[in-house]
Amino acid sequence: MSSPIPVISPRLNHTDIIARLPSEWTAWPRDASSVNSHVLTAYKTPPRFKKDKLRWPKRSVVFISDPHADAQAFEASLIAAGVAERKKKAGLGHLTLTKKGKKSEIIVGGDCLDKGPSNLELLRSVKQLYKLKARVTLLAGNHDLRLLMGLLALARKKDVGNQHFFVRMGKKVVPLFREVFDEYLADTKWDQKIPDEDTCRQLLFPGDDWFKEFPFHAAGFLTSEGIDREVRKMESKNHSFEKHCHAAGLSLRQVYATSLKCQQLFLHKKGEFHWFFRKMALVAKRGSFLFLHAGLDDSMGEILLKSGTKYANKAFHRNLKRRDLFSFYYSSIANTFRTKYRDADLPLTVRGVDAIHKAGIHVVVQGHINRQQGQRVTIKKGLVHVEADITLDCHSRKAEGLDSYGIGATLIDKKVGIVGLSCDYPTVKVMTADELQDIYVESV
Missing domain, CATH: 3.60.21 (Purple Acid Phosphatase; chain A, domain 2)
Incomplete structure (x- = not known):
């Protein structure tokens, strides 16, 4: 035919x-x-x-x-x-x-x-x-919004409900960070105002008490299956996220600097990709x-x-x-x-x-x-x-x-x-x- x-x-x-x-x-x-x-x-x-x-x-x-x-x-x-x-x-x-x-x-x-x-x-x-x-x-899409949640979580006051959103993006966001770092930061003095590696880890990762507190925080919002799935997912990502960053040649200082650049690109009105989330339905x-x-x-x-x-x-x-x-x-x-x-x-x-x-x-x-x-x-x-x-x-x-x-x-x-x-x-x-x-x- x-x-x-x-x-x-x-x-x-x-x-x-x-x-x-x-x-x-x-x-x-x-x-x-x-x-x-x-x-x-x-x-x-x-x-x-x-x-x-x-x-x-x-x-x-x-x-x-x-x-x-x-x-x-x-x-x-x-x-x-x-x-x-x-x-x-x-x-x-x-x-x-x-x-x-x-x-x-x-x-x-x-x-x-x-x-x-x-x-x-x-x-x-x-x-x-x-x-x-x-x-x-x-x-x-869920991958698009995961980036937005991760960037917003860093920009807002940290609490039990949001402190896991950055690491929750997982390994699939690492290629984006690599691209942004290489294109916008690699040949600049990106590290001048970026804290040390341990401080960046504390800023990016959920606290130790998150895994105990989240199930109580999520009760009534998520099904019991949903809570269990979220905690298991975060246990895996919390353990592996830094390894995936290092495998891509990114230290946590570079990841934190890149996340700040992404906030500028996606969230600020003059950012190159500010249109992306604004036009989204x-x-x-x-x-x-x-x-x-x-x-x-x-x-x-x-x-x-x-x-x-x-x-x-x-x-x-x-x-x-x-x-x-x-x-x-x-x-x-x-x-x-x-x-x-x-x-x-x-x-x-x-x-x-x-x-x-x-x-x-x-x-x-x-x-x-x-x-x-x-x-x-x-x-x-x-x-x-x-x-x-x-x-x-x-x-x-x-x-x-x-x-x-x-x-x-x-x-x-x-x-x-x-x-x-x-x-x-x-x-x-x-x-x-x-x-x-x-x-x-x-x-x-």
């Missing part, structure tokens, strides 16, 4: 991208690995939902999630989706929008940061889209589709029903500024970019799913759960989910036995349906509007 998506321009700069993409398309596979018809929470849905027709976004949406600091993968995915091209210069940072790119909305599904190899270049690639006046929606609703990084819970379902996405996004930013970090990061709002529907996460039950459907949301498009065989459409908690994290960054791919950097995107358009494009699947997956409607009815 011929491809239902625009064929990317066969320019010299695109040859390597074209060679790694499928050239044919097939109907979306209906099997246990792609469409899971098992509803995890069985219940009877009011008949009115079964009569609902899915409403599609007014304009074509290109969803690219979890680029994880791989600018090459991100730009190649934009080109593969037909929304950008390189006309004159090779290499990163030289994109222009295509005709399709000027008409479409590009939704970046979160997790722009961490892992590597090019955090700063990835941020500049996203910024370039804004400069090109593309319609861009940038969603919050928690959720985006387009027709019956809700785009987010991870998932939903009962409380967020009620918020979306009673107040809508505009309120949710406003609450996201206001809580970052006004509430203590602990209350924010373990709240329903943050659960939206963290959950995997585990026992440790805030629950999504019949009540929440009912509210979500009443809010006119029938399909969740998410990242967060990386897949090695392209996108998957599945039914979770009685709600249709499109899992669209297709393992783009080269470091994750190497660890999972995949070649080079990833290429792919999820396209959502009423005329075509849902298109799953991935260099790791032999064909382009296409699900028509009618087929998705059938799966929605099946879910309820």
Whole structure:
């Protein structure tokens, strides 16, 4: 079959991208690995939902999630989706929008940061889209917000609820610190006002009593499974974080100096990347589709029903500024970019799913759960989910036995349906509007 998506321009700069993409398309596979018809929470849905027709976004949406600091993968995915091209210069940072790119909305599904190899270049690639006046929606990912929590924790008064947030970032943030130190500090007198190594350790790490006090502090906010998981995670990271820094050639003095530079870059109004968190949204609703990084819970379902996405996004930013970090990061709002529907996460039950459907949301498009065989459409908690994290960054791919950097995107358009494009699947997956409607009815 011929491809239902625009064929990317066969320019010299695109040859390597074209060679790694499928050239044919097939109907979306209906099997246990792609469409899971098992509803995890069985219940009877009011008949009115079964009569609902899915409403599609007014304009074509290109969803690219979890680029994880791989600018090459991100730009190649934009080109593969037909929304950008390189006309004159090779290499990163030289994109222009295509005709399709000027008409479409590009939704970046979160997790722009961490892992590597090019955090700063990835941020500049996203910024370039804004400069090109593309319609861009940038969603919050858990890795993105972990950096913000770590930087804010250093800037605010230390307490039981926030003193672990810096080390909680873990080894995956170390490549970013290495990049920032090399680009902004290496050839400067960075160490003039930085305290000694032991003092930096005390400033960066949680105190010895944190592990005893945190379970009491978190009682009533987290499930018991969530508290146990958080303490175990911190025991591991507290033990290994300094080792990972040293393995990257960074002393704790350098890490502390770099964190102060990151505060300047990301948090100060004149910082190069101040736009990143300022432009970020928690959720985006387009027709019956809700785009987010991870998932939903009962409380967020009620918020979306009673107040809508505009309120949710406003609450996201206001809580970052006004509430203590602990209350924010373990709240329903943050659960939206963290959950995997585990026992440790805030629950999504019949009540929440009912509210979500009443809010006119029938399909969740998410990242967060990386897949090695392209996108998957599945039914979770009685709600249709499109899992669209297709393992783009080269470091994750190497660890999972995949070649080079990833290429792919999820396209959502009423005329075509849902298109799953991935260099790791032999064909382009296409699900028509009618087929998705059938799966929605099946879910309820």
